[in-house]
Amino acid sequence: MQLAVIGATGGTGLQVVEQALERGHFVTAFVRDPAKLKLKHINLTVLTGNVLEPDTLLPAVRRQDAVICALGSRPGKTDHAVSEGTKNLIAAMHETGVRRLLLVSS
Numbered sequence: 001m002q003l004a005v006i007g008a009t010g011g012t013g014l015q016v017v018e019q020a021l022e023r024g025h026f027v028t029a030f031v032r033d034p035a036k037l038k039l040k041h042i043n044l045t046v047l048t049g050n051v052l053e054p055d056t057l058l059p060a061v062r063r064q065d066a067v068i069c070a071l072g073s074r075p076g077k078t079d080h081a082v083s084e085g086t087k088n089l090i091a092a093m094h095e096t097g098v099r100r101l102l103l104v105s106s
Helices: 011-022 080-096
Strands: 001-007 027-031 044-048 067-068 101-103
Touching: 001 011, 011 027, 011 067, 067 080, 080 101
Parallel strands: 001 027, 001 067, 027 044, 067 101
Antiparallel strands: none
16 A cells, blocks of 8 residues: 555654555655654655645645554644644645545544
8 A cells, every 4th residue: 555654753653654664565754854764665755844834745645545644742832733734634635535544643
């Protein structure tokens, strides 16, 4: 499968990326800072963007079979990025015709 992982440098997102690659999936990791993702794999594509900038999400979700959203809040920060980012992600999925979303939250 072609999978996009949003929030791929967080604890949960990184685990999702690693497990998907181990199972032979093609993964697009969407990150704010690519230097934080130390993984290298032939089936891994890293795209830089920000969920608060909707246009940066389009290349990440386009042509994916499913999107896995692993956005999380940071200590001392509001959940604005999670709520608005998820809203922007759903809009990007709608625009690109991607229908499967898995939301991982705690």
